[in-house]
Amino acid sequence: MALLERIEENVIKVPLTSTTKPEIIRELVTVLKDAGIVEDVDAIVEAVLSREVLCSTGLDRGIAVPHAKTTAVPDLTIAIGIAPEGVDFEALDGEESRIFFLILAPPDQSGPHVQALSEIAKATQSSVLIRMLTAARTPAEVVELFRE
Numbered sequence: 290m291a292l293l294e295r296i297e298e299n300v301i302k303v304p305l306t307s308t309t310k311p312e313i314i315r316e317l318v319t320v321l322k323d324a325g326i327v328e329d330v331d332a333i334v335e336a337v338l339s340r341e342v343l344c345s346t347g348l349d350r351g352i353a354v355p356h357a358k359t360t361a362v363p364d365l366t367i368a369i370g371i372a373p374e375g376v377d378f379e380a381l382d383g384e385e386s387r388i389f390f391l392i393l394a395p396p397d398q399s400g401p402h403v404q405a406l407s408e409i410a411k412a413t414q415s416s417v418l419i420r421m422l423t424a425a426r427t428p429a430e431v432v433e434l435f436r437e
Contacts, residue, residue, distance in 0.1 A: 292367060292405045293412055293435040299324040301428035305372040305389065310347075311338060313376055314355055317368040317391040329361045333393060336361070347380030351423065352413045354406060356392035358399075365401045366393040371425055387423045388413070 300320060307316045314337045321327045336357035340346070347353040368391040375385025390409050394402035413419060418434065425431045 292365070292408050296367065296369065296432055296435055298428035298432055300326070300368045301431045302368070302370040303425055303428055303431060304374075305370040305376075307372070308376060310341065310376070310378050313353075313370065313372070313378070313389060314338060314341075314391070317355070317370050317389060320368045320370070321366060321391075321393075326366055327362055327393075332361045333357070333359055337391070337393075345379035345381070347378030347386045348413075349380060349382035349384070350413070350416070350419055351375065351380075351384060351387040352390075352409075352419070353378040353380065353386035353388070354390045354392060354409055356394075356402070356406065358394050358396045358402065360395060362393045362395060364395070365398060365405055367391065367405065369431060371422060371431065373423055388419065 302320045307313045315334050318330050318333045322330050336359040337355050340357045346355045370389040375387050378386035392405050
């Protein structure tokens, strides 16, 4: 799939300005709206927050992968945000999250959705990549890091 290699600058926000989980999610969905990829921001935010109620998608090492299945997107969709100062995303390790991957997919696309989550998990195993992403100051820098 190489989803991360297909990321464009228009779906990346550096730095994120929000300071809470719901605000981060809305900010990332707004990035997708501004890029012309989605329209119904409220429906998508509601779907992602409903998923968060089941279990936080704040992982460890500063990574969060909020995701949801929703009819508000026609295909697998991603947005990336970097919050260098960190945000409490109720991560598994109790640390603040700094790198956010918002993944959205239609309800009938389980395979690509799971594959995207797996790809992100694999990419973020690198401590060097995590440090470099956290230090990125522009969407162009983030794109370049995933293409290397």
